[in-house]
Amino acid sequence: MPRHSIFKILETMPSRAELDLLLQLGRLPLEEVTELSSFHFDSVDWEAFLTAAVHHGVLPLVSRNLQALGKRIPVPPPLREKLRALAQANAHRTLGMAAESIRLVRLLASAGIVAFLQKGPALSAWLYQGDPTMRQSCDLDLWVKKKDAVAADKMLQAAGFLCHTHFFPRKFSSLAVNYCALGYSPPNARGSLLELHWSLYPRGAPFSIDHNAVWSRLESFPLLQQPILQPAVEDTFLLLALHGCFHRFERLVWLSDLWALSRTRTVDWPVLQRRAERFRLQRPLAISCLLVERLFHLRWPIFQWASTDRLARELAGQMANSYFTSTADQAAPGDAQQEGWGKLGYIASLSRSQWDRAVYALSLWLVPNEKEWRIARLPPALDFLYVPLRPLRIIAEHGLRPLRPFFKR
Numbered sequence: 477m478p479r480h481s482i483f484k485i486l487e488t489m490p491s492r493a494e495l496d497l498l499l500q501l502g503r504l505p506l507e508e509v510t511e512l513s514s515f516h517f518d519s520v521d522w523e524a525f526l527t528a529a530v531h532h533g534v535l536p537l538v539s540r541n542l543q544a545l546g547k548r549i550p551v552p553p554p555l556r557e558k559l560r561a562l563a564q565a566n567a568h569r570t571l572g573m574a575a576e577s578i579r580l581v582r583l584l585a586s587a588g589i590v591a592f593l594q595k596g597p598a599l600s601a602w603l604y605q606g607d608p609t610m611r612q613s614c615d616l617d618l619w620v621k622k623k624d625a626v627a628a629d630k631m632l633q634a635a636g637f638l639c640h641t642h643f644f645p646r647k648f649s650s651l652a653v654n655y656c657a658l659g660y661s662p663p664n665a666r667g668s669l670l671e672l673h674w675s676l677y678p679r680g681a682p683f684s685i686d687h688n689a690v691w692s693r694l695e696s697f698p699l700l701q702q703p704i705l706q707p708a709v710e711d712t713f714l715l716l717a718l719h720g721c722f723h724r725f726e727r728l729v730w731l732s733d734l735w736a737l738s739r740t741r742t743v744d745w746p747v748l749q750r751r752a753e754r755f756r757l758q759r760p761l762a763i764s765c766l767l768v769e770r771l772f773h774l775r776w777p778i779f780q781w782a783s784t785d786r787l788a789r790e791l792a793g794q795m796a797n798s799y800f801t802s803t804a805d806q807a808a809p810g811d812a813q814q815e816g817w818g819k820l821g822y823i824a825s826l827s828r829s830q831w832d833r834a835v836y837a838l839s840l841w842l843v844p845n846e847k848e849w850r851i852a853r854l855p856p857a858l859d860f861l862y863v864p865l866r867p868l869r870i871i872a873e874h875g876l877r878p879l880r881p882f883f884k885r
Contacts, residue, residue, distance in 0.1 A: 490528040492800055493519040499771055499799075501541045501549075502534035503732040503737055504604065511550070519817040522555045530562065533729030539563035539611070568596045571700075573668050574608040577616055578702045579631075580670070587631060589624045592705035593617065593695055594673070594715065597735075601699050602706050603736040608699060611729060615669035621691060622674040628670065629658060636663030637670060644851065649856060654678040654843050677717060680839025682827030683718070684756045690715075709741045710748045716756050721760040721826055725767060725795045734764055735772055745777040747840035759788050759826050765831050766792035771799070787825065820878075840878075 529538045549803035574597035585839040594617045597608035604610040637660040693708040720730035762782035824833040844862035
């Protein structure tokens with residue numbers, strides 16, 4: 477996915493010193509940060525530190541903290557100026573994205589479609605006292621109810637957005653039951669990429685979020701002085717935890733979001749734990765809890781509950797260690813397609829239920845999609861023939877290797 481120029485990863489690889497400092501400065505509120513007086517700043521490569529801040533999506537937070545700390549942090553003046561310029565560029569971009577978000581919500585509302593925004597400038601404003609510029613964002617995430625997805629897609633395309641699956645005319649048919657979102661390119665080069673969501677995960681995934689319940693608990697808050705909707709605190713907590721786990725918390729910003737949520741909002745921890753159990757999100761929540769304790773040294777009230785999950789402890793340890801390991805060192809052997817199946821196996825491991833993991837594996841093998849349609853473009857009345865075609869195609873391309881990741885644990 478293309479990104480704005482300030483999000484390009486630079487060549488300098490950060491060391492432990494830069495990442496340790498980033499863990500201190502890449503989060504707010506600042507008063508919760510560990511004392512920095514004993515930090516060895518002479519070992520910091522400031523170019524590499526800036527690289528890490530951009531890559532991990534915490535540049536605005538770092539900039540705000542360095543501004544507050546002033547000369548207590550000996551950043552070289554040229555780097556401080558460069559960081560300030562990048563933060564200003566990010567602020568300019570995210571303010572434009574916030575305005576675009578409001579315009580899109582109003583556009584859908586004109587047709588009676590209720591929508592809410594997740595992540596991006598809306599989450600930034602919700603977490604950081606109305607400031608939409610405290611997160612780096614490269615796209616907008618717009619959520620609608622499943623029943624409104626077709627109408628929303630038509631409205632967005634009529635507004636000039638180009639759907640990335642425009643080549644697939646049956647994106648809302650039985651061949652797309654595993655879709656949970658669609659991606660769009662903006663009408664002009666200055667616009668933002670857009671994702672239209674109606675579910676957090678594909679059908680068959682080993683989770684059970686009650687989307688209707690999430691919609692029933694939406695709350696209103698102001699973005700650029702305009703009212704928009706946001707999921708309730710505990711629902712947002714679980715959505716962010718699952719999103720971070722989907723991506724193995726590869727970027728620090730996803731953990732910083734949870735840190736800020738737990739410090740700036742009132743979390744009902746017993747309700748959060750019960751809701752995680754109801755939605756089958758115990759393991760993603762446990763991993764998030766263990767990571768925050770390990771990297772930020774903050775124990776949430778559910779820490780003891782999270783610590784009882786052995787696999788969550790193992791996965792959280794691997795994710796924490798990955799912050800201090802180069803991308804090359806993390807790469808596993810095997811081709812990209814095999815690694816893709818490996819990630820699906822990892823997603824299955826986020827569930828505690830063996831039954832749910834088995835159902836998920838079965839759905840990946842038996843539920844067809846556009847790849848089968850490309851092989852044989854049958855009329856809708858014959859869609860049932862795609863079901864046996866899918867496992868035959870997978871075996872022909874990969875053999876039985878895609879099954880292995882689902883039986884590692």
